[in-house]
Amino acid sequence: MSTDLSQYEVVYRRPEALTEVYTHYCPGCTHGLIHRLVAEAIDELGIRERTIAVAPVGCAVFAYNYFNVDGCEAPHGRAPAMATGLKRTQPDKIVFTYQGDGDLAAIGTNEIIHAALRGENLTVIFVNNANYGMTGGQMAPTTLAGMVTTSSPYGRDPHLAGYPMRVAELISVLPGAAYVVRRSVHDVANVNKTKAAIKTAFMVQMEGLGLSLVEVLSSCPTNWHMTPVEALRWIEDAMVPVFPLGDYKVAEAVVPLTKRTRAAR
């Protein structure tokens, strides 16, 4: 017995730019959601067959298994350099890095700053969950003051262990950066805004306008020791005040693109 599906309208399906596999991400982690937003943007822009993904070291180390595009895996923090090598030699391709906060904001600060300074035509999806998830929840540069992690067991004391790093603000002052925003995925409205920003970021690259970076506040229920719902609430209550959402750099040439993605939403 089969159901005739022809009378139904498809309203939700796996994007072509995602592979049909189970992911290794923890239950409730928003990496999977962010992957989907990236894949939807790639599909909608019709760039899947010319996109190359650069995975980081961290929770997203297997990102290349989930994106249905050519992909590679960079040494810890070096994704922007590796992506530079790919993009400079294949300028017709769309190259993006997908990096966590330990990868991009600690060991890879030099690489991301200089990629931005050079105005590399790359898209950077920067996922900030305030800790090193893969290694089991250690303090990251983005860990909040007072936050307990396995390597700040008494809470992060800024006088001893530094202050949370605000990446979007930092990158936005570099002249080569064309589009730098911070978004969050803690509720539907913000998920939609994140999607529009990711799409804009890819369009910035397609237009050759310079570096585009979307920082996404993301949950880590496992290492935060919270339920998925609590974790989403914690993003809003604890992270957003330290990492304010917003557009930190929208170059003049990018403004029309943001209008297009906003209208499409």
Added chain:
Amino acid sequence: MAKELWKGNEAMAEAALRAGVEAYFGYPITPQTELLEYMAREMPKRGRVFLQAESELGAINMLYGAACGGVRCMSSSSSPGISLMTEGLSYIAGTEVPVVLVDIMRGGPGLGNIQPSQGDYFQMTKSLGHGDANALVFAPSSVQEAVDMVYNAFDLAEKYRCVVVILGDGMIGQMMEPVEMPPERPPLTEEQRPDWALRGAKGRPPRILTSLNLTAEGLERANQRIQARLAEIRKNEVRWEEEMTADADLLLVAFGTVGRICKSALRLARQAGYRVGLFRPITVWPFPEQRLHELAGQVRGILVVEMNAGQMLLDVKAAVAGRAPVRFYGRLGGVVPLPDEIAEQVASLAASLPGDGYRPARNGHQGVAPVVASAAVKA
């Protein structure tokens, strides 16, 4: 084609251009900087990619990215910069993508100095970063040889999907010599790109390039694949040079610049009546161990000369396997040994060997002075 006078670093850059290099990434460091500067000037003229990175870490990872696209690419650096690059080299070796790297060695450890040295021998032949991997490592002893090595390096890197290193030193990089440049080859076409290259998954399944393999069995298989390729290199690419070994009962072993200086030392020692020959490894990985093992059976003693504290010495001892006594003479910190001091060491070696009536014939030639104790390292 007529010979022209070329500076080593610039000659290697020109050789790479003629070999069809499409992208160069580097970072300034003496004594290799002229190679980077030449690329900065010449690559844009040919519509190719030159990029000065923010560090050697940046440079090696840009190289890694370009290599993943199946692009002919190279970098160059000198010892402290190579130390930074070893992280990336390990990943490149683990991912099995081809790159060419020129290392113009300088004195170390630490910041050391900018004089010629051979202190990177271990680093380049034994420890390409973490894990098990080796590069195919060539040690030029003249600018012409360096040019030919760079020119052929890309084909070899692509054939074996490996790192090819040209291991020169400040002397090779800085000196000027007459060179016959090889002919210009066209860059690769899209059809010539390897079938693993990341070029966008157009009309085919996506390709993945990674050094990550979380299962023990999977990673062992990857390692076995790498080792099988390295075994092919060992079989096909071992190169060395011999001079006057036919009748030799003493053997000098030296690579690169020192190998060349030893040719002069050999002439001095021969004039002094010593039947000495020279064995110069041209590939230092793979090391030409088999031929050296054979020669060790023919000679009474071996003198290894290096501009380090005895690095290739270990490979020589392993190849000789006790068949002849092995002595070492090394200069450190960028001091280049001179032919006469090496000849003195040959005489000293001969004098130290068990007496069988062997004495040099001193037919009016300038005698070899007694050994002078110096800051040099002796083993």
